[in-house]
Structures are given as structure tokens and as C-alpha cells.
Amino acid sequence: MANASLDSLLGCINRVIVGKEEQIRLLTVALLARGHVLLEDLPGMGKTVLAKTLAQAIGGTYHRVQFTADLLPSDVIGLHVYNQRTQEFELRKGPVFADVLLADEINRATPRTQSGLLEGMEERQVTIEGITLPLPDAMFVIATQNPIESEGTYPLPEAQMDRFLFKLSLGYGTREDSREMLRRFRSESPLAEITPVIRVEEIAALQREVTQVHVSQAVEDYVIDLTEATRSHRSVEVGISPRAMLALLRCSQAAAFLAGRAYVLPDDVKWVFPSLATHRIRLSMEAELHVTEAEVVQQILQSVPTPVEESV
Structure with missing residues (x-):
């Protein structure tokens, strides 16, 4: 049933991420199942590169939010701002309006800000000051957190953990993976050469076929x-x-x-x-x-x- 576009998607990501075929397949499964993924791993393991590669490979919009203690829910979902020229309030959409959203170090934000993602992750919509707005149909959240640095963090409650379909870890590669990584990234990142191999609209159609x-x-x-x-x-x-x-x-x-x-x-x-x-x-x-x-x-x-x- 899976078409050539999915094979191309897997191959595209594997050209950038070395030696993580299992995790990439699970990430793709989560995308097809309309789920979201929590990546828990040490810094520098390629979590951000993985999210950017996926976004480029599906030709989707990509937004990254660095979660910090002073981040507000409106910084994620958006708010209405007053335009002095028109003397009207205008909607300024937040980064959650994306096909792929990277919520980096999500556990560094307060529970109030973390909860700002709940409606969007579950219902593909957000409510801003009483107005409900739809999110992209194939909207996919990849959140990250560091498993060892607990100072200044707010552990995700069970209700929010349950919103993530999978919890994955990239981990260290083998010695051969390290050698391949040194050679592959010697001149420039292969991420710069990634072009869309499947359209976002096609992803939505495949999700229905699943x-x-x-x-x-x-x-x-x-x-x-x-x-x-x-x-x-x-x-x-x-x-x-x-x-x-x-x-x-x-x-x-x-x-x-x-x-x-x-x-x-x-x-x-x-x-x-x-x-x-x-x-x-x-x-x-x-x-x-x-x-x-x-x-x-x-x-x-x-x-x-x-x-x-x-x-x-």
C-alpha cells in the first residue's frame, strides 16, 4: 500500500540522519497516524536537524520555539494586537500554525505555557481570546527535552505525556556511524540539499488511507x-x-x-x-x-x- 513517496521520504531523511533507520521509521509512523513525538535525548544528538529535515522533505512550513521559563501561551498560539494605523485589533498567529513545529526543550516552560499546546495537538485547532482557529491538517509536533538536566525544568504531567504518540531517543551511533557522519558533514550539511519528495496534501491523504x-x-x-x-x-x-x-x-x-x-x-x-x-x-x-x-x-x-x- 505504501507508495514510492514514502520510500523517498525515508531515504531523504536517512541521507541526513546517520544510522537511525529505526527511529526514522517510527517518526514516519507517528506522522501517518496523526500523532506527535517527544524526543528525549542529550544535547547535540540531531533532534533539531531531524525536525528540519522532515519539514523540508514534505515541503511543509517549519517553526521552532525555544521553550523558556518566561515564555507565555500567546507566544506559542498567537494573540490579537492593536494596529494604531487602522485602529483595529489584528490577529497575529503564533508558531503553532505550522506543518512541523519543533517545541525545543519543552520542559523548560511553565505548565501554563506547556498546556497551550494541548488543544492544538489533540484537536488540530487553537482558541485565541474566544476565537477558535483551525491548524494545518497534517500539523506535527516534535518536542524535545534533556533527560539529565532537571534544574529549572517543569516535568510534563501525565495528561500532556499522553498527547505524545511516541517517546523516542536517537542515542549515540556505532563507530562506523561516526565515521560516516564525519565524511557526510565534512564540507557542508546535506540538509542544504534536501528538496521536497512528498507534498503536505499527500501526507493528509495517506493519513486517511491508514x-x-x-x-x-x-x-x-x-x-x-x-x-x-x-x-x-x-x-x-x-x-x-x-x-x-x-x-x-x-x-x-x-x-x-x-x-x-x-x-x-x-x-x-x-x-x-x-x-x-x-x-x-x-x-x-x-x-x-x-x-x-x-x-x-x-x-x-x-x-x-x-x-x-x-x-x-
């Missing part, structure tokens, strides 16, 4: 079993929400679509589940001393039986 990917009852049961397992695991205090369960199904459809299939396999669900569930579950205080969220998610995957046969 919803038509067939899901058998066996796969539905598997999604439900994994969801319930996060709620009954002995180490988990809060499991994933119904919204997360729906998101798990949607991104499994997107994974199948990206693989060129018209139906979802259990392996599609298993592949996307860790990136979707790890940041959504909350461990008990006692469990936090002995195990991590990622380890619990792997335990759940191992304990829940995988459907043997898939009927289409």
Missing part, C-alpha cells in the same frame, strides 16, 4: 490484552489510557501501511508498543527502586501471548 488498513479480531484482542496487562502488572500504578489504546491500534495500522500491507500483523503491534507505552505507564514507588518503565513494558510483551495466526 484508517482503512484491515484489523482482524485477533489483533484487536491482542491490543486489548496488552492494554489490560499494563493496568494489572504488579509494578504498575497507572496503566495506559483508552486514548492510548486507540493510538496503539492506529499506529499499528500506520506501521502496516508503511510496510506496504493492507492488514495489521501482531508484529506491527509489538514493534510500536514500547515507544507508545513506556512514557505512559506510571510505576509504584516501590517498583521504581528495582525496575524501569522500559523493562516493565518488555515484561508485558513477553507475558502476553501473541496471536499465532492472522486472518485477513
